[in-house]
Amino acid sequence: xxxxxxxxxxxxxxxxxxxxxxxxxxxxxxxxxxxxxxxxxxxxxxxxxxxxxxxxxxxxxxxxxxxxxxxxxxxxxxxxxxxxxxxxxxxxxxxxxxxxxxxxxxxxxxxxxxxxxxxxxxxxxxxxxxxxxxxxxxxxxxxxxxxxxxxxxxxxxxxxxxxxxxxxxxxxxxxxxxxxxxxxxxxxxxxxxxxxxxxxxxxxxxxxxxxxxxxxxxxxxxxxxxxxxxxxxxxxxxxxxxxxxxxxxxxxxxxxxxxxxxxxxxxxxxxxxxxxxxxxxxxxxxxxxxxxxxxxxxxxxxxxxxxxxxxxxxxxxxxxxxxxxxxxxxxxxxxxxxxxxxxxxxxx
Amino acid sequence: xxxxxxxxxxxxxxxxxxxxxxxxxxxxxxxxxxxxxxxxxxxxxxxxxxxxxxxxxxxxxxxxxxxxxxxxxxxxxxxxxxxxxxxxxxxxxxxxxxxxxxxxxxxxxxxxxxxxxxxxxxxxxxxxxxxxxxxxxxxxxxxxxxxxxxxxxxxxxxxxxxxxxxxxxxxxxxxxxxxxxxxxxxxxxxxxxxxxxxxxxxxxxxxxxxxxxxxxxxxxxxxxxxxxxxxxxxxxxxxxxxxxxxxxxxxxxxxxxxxxxxxxxxxxxxxxxxxxxxxxxxxxxxxxxxxxxxxxxxxxxxxxxxxxx
Numbered sequence: 137x138x139x140x141x142x143x144x145x146x147x148x149x150x151x152x153x154x155x156x157x158x159x160x161x162x163x164x165x166x167x168x169x170x171x172x173x174x175x176x177x178x179x180x181x182x183x184x185x186x187x188x189x190x191x192x193x194x195x196x197x198x199x200x201x202x203x204x205x206x207x208x209x210x211x212x213x214x215x216x217x218x219x220x221x222x223x224x225x226x227x228x229x230x231x232x233x234x235x236x237x238x239x240x241x242x243x244x245x246x247x248x249x250x251x252x253x254x255x256x257x258x259x260x261x262x263x264x265x266x267x268x269x270x271x272x273x274x275x276x277x278x279x280x281x282x283x284x285x286x287x288x289x290x291x292x293x294x295x296x297x298x299x300x301x302x303x304x305x306x307x308x309x310x311x312x313x314x315x316x317x318x319x320x321x322x323x324x325x326x327x328x329x330x331x332x333x334x335x336x337x338x339x340x341x342x343x344x345x346x347x348x349x350x351x352x353x354x355x356x357x358x359x360x361x362x363x364x365x366x367x368x369x370x371x372x373x374x375x376x377x378x379x380x381x382x383x384x385x386x387x388x389x390x391x392x393x394x395x396x397x398x399x400x401x402x403x404x405x406x407x408x409x410x411x412x413x414x415x416x417x418x419x420x421x422x423x424x425x426x427x428x429x430x431x432x433x434x435x436x437x438x439x440x441x442x443x444x445x446x447x448x449x450x451x452x453x454x455x456x457x458x459x460x461x462x463x464x465x466x467x468x469x470x471x472x473x474x475x476x477x478x479x480x481x482x483x484x
Numbered sequence: 485x486x487x488x489x490x491x492x493x494x495x496x497x498x499x500x501x502x503x504x505x506x507x508x509x510x511x512x513x514x515x516x517x518x519x520x521x522x523x524x525x526x527x528x529x530x531x532x533x534x535x536x537x538x539x540x541x542x543x544x545x546x547x548x549x550x551x552x553x554x555x556x557x558x559x560x561x562x563x564x565x566x567x568x569x570x571x572x573x574x575x576x577x578x579x580x581x582x583x584x585x586x587x588x589x590x591x592x593x594x595x596x597x598x599x600x601x602x603x604x605x606x607x608x609x610x611x612x613x614x615x616x617x618x619x620x621x622x623x624x625x626x627x628x629x630x631x632x633x634x635x636x637x638x639x640x641x642x643x644x645x646x647x648x649x650x651x652x653x654x655x656x657x658x659x660x661x662x663x664x665x666x667x668x669x670x671x672x673x674x675x676x677x678x679x680x681x682x683x684x685x686x687x688x689x690x691x692x693x694x695x696x697x698x699x700x701x702x703x704x705x706x707x708x709x710x711x712x713x714x715x716x717x718x719x720x721x722x723x724x725x726x727x728x729x730x731x732x733x734x735x736x737x738x739x740x741x742x743x744x745x746x747x748x749x750x751x752x753x754x755x756x757x758x759x760x761x762x763x764x765x766x767x768x769x770x771x772x773x774x775x776x777x778x779x780x781x782x783x784x785x786x787x788x789x790x791x792x793x
Contacts, residue, residue: 164591164595165595213575215522215575215579261768265768265771265772269771269772269773271771271772272780272784272785274520274575274785275520275717275718275721275771275780276768276771278522278714278717278718279718279764279767279768279771280764280768281714282711282714282715282718282761282764283761283764283765283768286757286758286760286761286764287757287758287761289757289760290755290757290758290761293757294755294757409579409582409583410583412576412579413579413580413583416576448591449590449591449594449595450590451586451587451588451589451590451591451594451706452587452588452590452591453587454583454584454586454587454588454590455583455584455587455588455591456587457580457583457584457587458580458581458582458583458584458585458587458588459584461576461577461579461580461583462566462577462580462584465566465570465572465573465576465577465580466566466570466572468572469570469571469572
């Protein structure tokens with residue numbers, strides 16, 4: 137029944153968001169039609185815009201969105217994807233700078249695996265705090281984000297700063313550790329295929345494997361999973377936490393090996409937080425995350441075009457992201473109550 | 485160390501700590517009733533914009549502070565309608581409120597003042613030295629020659645402690661955050677209490693934002709809250725949900741950021757980011773129990789009443 141609600145509520149929420157967003161634009165004295173038109177034109181209007189801007193923007197949202205969706209499915213409130221992304225990026229840069237004369241087929245997978253490991257290690261700390269000491273992961277993952285941001289800042293000002301010593305950024309990683317382009321002449325890199333493959337793998341594992349069943353059971357009710365299904369919820373949660381961190385770390389690794397080739401302070405404009413909206417709008421379904429990460433990428437990629445041609449401030453897009461989350465929450469609650477009311481099970 | 489330098493460092497530590505203290509003291513109260521509002525950042529940035537617009541409209545900083553409080557309260561009201569009245573998840577709702585607060589304040593600012601990048605010049609909130617106390621060496625100028633909002637923070641810390649631990653209402657607040665079912669059975673109006681403390685926290689976060697715009701910089705810029713809402717949540721934890729300790733923790737975080745400028749004036753270019761990370765690491769250590777027991781209210785972040793499905 138929750139599945140069904142998830143499927144219905146996302147489109148309703150999206151329509152609701154569009155109506156509210158259009159209303160807000162009209163109130164602000166803008167032409168909503170022109171604004172949406174400019175946004176879509178900017179993000180999808182040419183093959184070049186689609187490949188070089190929108191799809192490139194989609195990749196980190198897809199990977200962090202999957203990370204958040206997996207964690208939330210298991211009932212883990214990992215809001216630390218942002219920090220895990222930075223941990224992965226830092227690891228990728230460090231390895232990518234030192235990959236030296238390694239052939240590409242060793243260097244690139246090695247760097248990406250290192251990024252995943254970095255993200256997983258960053259998630260290990262809140263995981264241990266939760267599982268050993270019972271400290272809730274909400275606050276700890278949030279705190280770890282700020283530790284990661286500041287450490288990344290320290291790295292690019294200090295030990296890993298570029299050899300010229302001018303800007304707070306690292307040197308570029310070696311060519312062999314860079315992701316190949318998917319479409320030559322654009323900036324679209326192989327990270328997209330990696331993200332799509334991971335979405336498919338995650339879907340199959342969650343849906344059809346014993347571990348996937350255990351993960352969903354723990355998310356539904358850890359007590360019931362332990363008593364009725366003899367599921368060791370601690371081990372499942374540890375595994376989910378690490379894999380979630382690894383995917384967010386991979387997002388950082390893909391940004392380094394596919395887009396920037398170097399680490400700097402504002403590498404991520406908050407992908408790890410947008411990922412929460414991405415995962416939520418997808419009803420935490422891995423394949424739906426592919427769609428919602430594309431929707432958010434269109435919003436973000438089209439924002440500057442909208443500002444240029446329709447005069448709507450680009451920050452409006454952040455407002456729309458917030459509206460999406462609130463609409464999903466509200467529609468979900470209303471549908472849930474309607475459902476429970478019909479079954480006469482609403483409690484007080 | 486040069487005593488002049490020390491005095492300016494102490495003054496900066498307190499000045500940077502005050503907005504954190506205001507936001508964290510409000511958040512302490514709401515977390516005690518079981519509500520964690522990650523949207524505090526949204527209230528702070530709204531307070532900064534509200535403070536700027538209010539100060540411009542009335543031509544002085546005082547009304548700006550009031551407008552900032554109103555803006556922060558309004559944002560917290562949206563959070564409360566969702567997370568308390570509609571029972572949506574507090575964490576996700578708070579994330580949305582932060583995103584929306586940062587987004588819509590940017591839109592309103594650009595719609596009002598354009599994107600030319602010329603900095604807004606606002607009436608500033610002047611320091612109000614307390615006669616006598618401000619003459620004490622180092623401590624005086626640091627603590628008692630600050631903007632009036634600082635004195636609000638000093639006064640709130642003991643007042644909220646007294647409220648929480650010495651009044652019946654405080655007992656009800658804590659009960660709502662520890663055992664909402666039992667509290668409700670004993671006649672405590674859990675939702676009402678959660679609403680009130682959340683709005684109170686929003687108003688204080690709004691004042692914190694207005695303080696940033698009017699007492700620190702005399703201008704508004706997009707995203708100027710710069711993560712202080714999240715820092716305030718860490719401050720609450722480091723202060724163990726106890727108002728006087730929360731004030732101390734806020735000043736500690738303030739000192740860590742003041743050290744950044746201090747080290748830069750001494751010519752240390754590297755390493756200050758480590759000092760910025762240090763308070764978060766200490767907060768994690770506090771949660772892990774390495775700095776004595778720090779336990780969150782048992783029902784923190786849980787919506788109430790819980791619906792079964």
